[in-house]
Each structure stands twice: as structure tokens, then as C-alpha cells.
Amino acid sequence: MSMTITEKILAAHSGQKTVKPGQLINADIDVIMCHDVTTPAAITMLAEKGMDHVFDTEKIVVTPDHFQPAKDIKSAELHKRLDKWCKKNKIKHYYPVGKAGVCHALLPEQGHIRPGETIVGGDSHTCTYGAFGAFSTGIGSTDLAAAIATGQLWFRVPSTIKFVLNGKLSHGVYSKDVILDIIARIGTDGARYQAMEFTGSTVSQMSMEARMTITNMAIEAGGKNGIMPVDDITKQYLTEHLKHKTEYTIYESDPDADYDRVEEFDCAALEPTVALPHLPSGGKPISEVAGMEMDQSYIGSCTNGRIEDLRIAAAILKGHKVAIRTIVVPATPEIWKQAMDEKLFDIFYDAGCVVSAPTCGACLGGFMGILAAHEKCVSTTNRNFVGRMGHPESGVYLASPATAAASAIEGKLTDPRKYM
Amino acid sequence: MPKAHVYKRDHINTDEIIPARYLNVDAEAELAQHCMEDIDTEFVNKVQPGDFIVAGHDFGCGSSREHAVWAIRGAKVAAVIAGSFARIFYRNAINCGFLVVELPGIEQKIKTGDELEIDAKNGKLINKTQNQTYDFTPLPDFALEIINNGGLLNQLAKK
Numbered sequence: 001m002s003m004t005i006t007e008k009i010l011a012a013h014s015g016q017k018t019v020k021p022g023q024l025i026n027a028d029i030d031v032i033m034c035h036d037v038t039t040p041a042a043i044t045m046l047a048e049k050g051m052d053h054v055f056d057t058e059k060i061v062v063t064p065d066h067f068q069p070a071k072d073i074k075s076a077e078l079h080k081r082l083d084k085w086c087k088k089n090k091i092k093h094y095y096p097v098g099k100a101g102v103c104h105a106l107l108p109e110q111g112h113i114r115p116g117e118t119i120v121g122g123d124s125h126t127c128t129y130g131a132f133g134a135f136s137t138g139i140g141s142t143d144l145a146a147a148i149a150t151g152q153l154w155f156r157v158p159s160t161i162k163f164v165l166n167g168k169l170s171h172g173v174y175s176k177d178v179i180l181d182i183i184a185r186i187g188t189d190g191a192r193y194q195a196m197e198f199t200g201s202t203v204s205q206m207s208m209e210a211r212m213t214i215t216n217m218a219i220e221a222g223g224k225n226g227i228m229p230v231d232d233i234t235k236q237y238l239t240e241h242l243k244h245k246t247e248y249t250i251y252e253s254d255p256d257a258d259y260d261r262v263e264e265f266d267c268a269a270l271e272p273t274v275a276l277p278h279l280p281s282g283g284k285p286i287s288e289v290a291g292m293e294m295d296q297s298y299i300g301s302c303t304n305g306r307i308e309d310l311r312i313a314a315a316i317l318k319g320h321k322v323a324i325r326t327i328v329v330p331a332t333p334e335i336w337k338q339a340m341d342e343k344l345f346d347i348f349y350d351a352g353c354v355v356s357a358p359t360c361g362a363c364l365g366g367f368m369g370i371l372a373a374h375e376k377c378v379s380t381t382n383r384n385f386v387g388r389m390g391h392p393e394s395g396v397y398l399a400s401p402a403t404a405a406a407s408a409i410e411g412k413l414t415d416p417r418k419y420m
Numbered sequence: 421m422p423k424a425h426v427y428k429r430d431h432i433n434t435d436e437i438i439p440a441r442y443l444n445v446d447a448e449a450e451l452a453q454h455c456m457e458d459i460d461t462e463f464v465n466k467v468q469p470g471d472f473i474v475a476g477h478d479f480g481c482g483s484s485r486e487h488a489v490w491a492i493r494g495a496k497v498a499a500v501i502a503g504s505f506a507r508i509f510y511r512n513a514i515n516c517g518f519l520v521v522e523l524p525g526i527e528q529k530i531k532t533g534d535e536l537e538i539d540a541k542n543g544k545l546i547n548k549t550q551n552q553t554y555d556f557t558p559l560p561d562f563a564l565e566i567i568n569n570g571g572l573l574n575q576l577a578k579k
Binding site: 049 | 482572
């Protein structure tokens, strides 16, 4: 029977020859991602049930990121619980402060993500890893606890929507603009419970960093997972980053696989896009919204805090001064070091930006750039829900690093092509 | 008598149910004090044990934070009845042994203050105030089994 890439991975991990959408399966898990907000609760639950053990010390990857370094006493207590548990259970891949980074940037960078595997994480943006041809989805603390103890989870096999993205992106348009446009068209529930498979010439021209921005936001359309085919660019990235286990299996969707529907996008026609509050589906072309005054620009997160994003922002900021508070957050220590070595920090400093330690920070309203009432922030993050970055009466405008940088210079939503 | 708290809105997300500024704790009683805070600051003062939250489509979208389910359960809400649910919230609720009922358009039919009763096994929602009964598709057996066992971990611990 013909299957999609998602179905093939789930079949292979549940001991079945084939699976079909709607089927309930019990799947073996290859990688479990744990961070500081959802994992401490999972640890407590396991202890309470007398199940305080881990199924495999090498398949669990742990990093504090949301509130790291600890922002207050309560988050320090979360970190303490996480740290004690990692040491007690001899978790092999533990990234404490100093090595810690925003999980979805850190795991691929440190070589924990391989094609063909099943990956779960206690974070909704775990769908990011699908850029590598893996099945990857976000779960809550109870699922996390069950996965940690047993190495398995139940799933309902999702049906798949195929997104065929064709055309060369024009100058100043990035993968963030593509995914914001897709979500604007299908809505925040347009792919609810479903797999989002992204293919086409636009995808194959993208770097892995750019691809991860797209799969990262599959959850913002309600998707269970985002997934992309493996190609030479994927393999090259893996050659450079895999170090613990280097072999992997590549799955491809059959040409006659059964899709729920196929959506085609002409990406050549896209312009820079900004998602207005308070849903990620609020995307508008920059030409319609340019000029709206902002109070802050935020460049970082698991969506757009990678080195490529910082380079794009720096190229625009070079030789300019920012007109509003501008916060740059390299997503991992390696990205931070690379940005420093490439002298990007000089550009940010000269422009009047502040550079933070790697953290999820203000993206989810944690710390490092919280908004006051009625303030507006143009942000490279992934969600603009009510109160997401601070006060319930503040507003978040989602955009690419280029748009966030250009808007920082003018203090209002600005077409980045003006500065390129 | 358990009453309905109706929010005639779609896409009520986990950031509104329990804002991230409270995610530095995971104790249910503490989370419950902030339940629904960014959509209705008065909710915690109005809610009584056994009450119901009624809302529109795509309830619980956004973050994977199970804290959203814990905050609602901690506020002693008996069940959430919504037009539909976002995937992770729905799954978290089942895993916690917390009842969720999917009934498209329900937020237009029930009024805040209506007295409700749920028969989960047979898929019936009874509105005693309006003297109406609405049928819904009961949760699949495997999900009801998890709920009846008091959640996924209790079920695993039994095995």
C-alpha cells in the first residue's frame, strides 16, 4: 500500500507493514526532548507513581531554555529539580546553563536529530525537527512521563496535507514569510490533527535553518507534525552535525500516496509578511501594514534565532541606529559564539541593540523583554496570542528577522527591501 | 447545581487559559488561582466546584503546557465542552483523566448559568435549565478507559 513519509515512519516504529490515517498505534520513540517548564512536572508524576526510571539514558536530551538562566526563585526551583533528576538518572545528553540553548535550535545543532526517527518533546514546537524527514511532535507532561519511563507512546496516525511550494523567493522574502502566508490562508486550525508535508522547489532551495522556520510553525496551523523530504542539503547538514549516532533511514512519500488534500503555493509572488495580533493567521503583506508604530523589536526564538537569522538582521542594521528597544537573542551558545566571531555583536552594539544569553526569554512572556500595557513588538517569534509577550493589552507582530531589523531602524513596521 | 460558563469565542489558547508568567510553578492549586486569567479575570471568583467551561472551536490551541488542563482541573471544573479542541490540549486532558466533550456550535446554544449534566458513556449533554439534551460522539473506548483509570500514568502503573 502506498504511504506518505509520516505514515512510513509511524509504521516502521510500531511494527506494522502499513498504517493508515485514523489508526491507533503504539510507537517506539527514538528521541525525547525535555526542558524546564514541562519536564519537572513529568519527573514529579513518575516519582509519585513509583515509576522513577528512564527507559534509555541516551535517548533523552535535556536543556533548560524557557527561563534559563533562572529568571526568579520559582524557576530556579524548576531548574534544580531538572538538574537533580538528570544527574540521578545519568542522562547522557544534558545541557546545563553554559551549554543550554533554545531546545529546537540546540538539538539539531548538537546532532540529536536524524531522518526517519520518531521524536517527541514537551513543547509544542517540537514539530521543528520534521525539517529533517523525521516524525516529530509536541506533547504534554503526562505523555512526557510515559515516554521517559516506557519509550513508547500511543498515536492516532494523522492524515497528511501536502503543501507544494514552488518558485524562487524574491529578494527580502524569507521562509518566515512563506509560513506566515500559509497560516494566513489556511487558518490556525487549517491542519488540525494533521501532518503537514512541505515539498517543492522553494523548499529545496532553502537552507536547513530556513526549513526549520517552516516546520517550527506547523503547530500554529494546528498541525500534529510538519515534515520535509531529505535531500543533499539535509545530508550535508547531518554530515556536519551528527556525532553520537551517524546512521539514519530516509523515508520518502510514495508518488501515489493518499493525501487529504494538496495545497499549491506560488512563493515567487510573496512579499514580506507580518502577522497582526492576536493570531498567527493574521498575516498581511508589508505593503498593507507598513508605518504602524512599534515599541520594541525582538530577534530570536526557536523560529528565527539561528545564525542565518542573525546575519540577515545584522546586514540590515549595519551602519544604522535603532529607534526602539531592540533585543537580539542568539538561540544557542554556539550561535552566540559564532555571531561574536563574525563581529555581528559589533553591528548590534553600534546600532543600539542589546544582546541576551540564549533563552526562550520574552517569546513566551518569560523575561528579557516583557511588554507593558498597549506596547507593540515586532517579533521573529511564532505566536502573537493575547498577552503572549507580557501585558494582556500588548500586541505582537510576527515577522522575519529582516522585517524586524528594518522596523527597528524606523520604529515602525518597515519593508526590509528598503535597506537591502 | 453545576453551571455553565460560556465563552462565545473560537481559538481560546493556552496562553489565555494559563499565562506563561505563571509557568514557573507546576502546583495545581497555585495554577488554579490564575485559570482563564487573560480571557476573564473574574472566572476564578465565579467558578464553583463541578461547573463547566463552554467555548467555541479549537479550544486549547497553542502551547503543549499541560498546566492549562491542571489550572482548569484545579479550579474544580468538571469538564470543558467546546465546538472542537486543539490536538495537544485534547490529548493532555485525556492523559490527565479530565473529561472533554466536543459539540460543534454548542457555545451558541448554552447560556452562562445554565445547569448542565453530562453522561459521558452514552454521549449526552443535558441542559436542565433549557430542558434540552444534546447528543455527542462519546470518546473512543481507549480514551474512556484512560479517563476511567484516572489518567495515562495510573493506567500504566496498573500494568
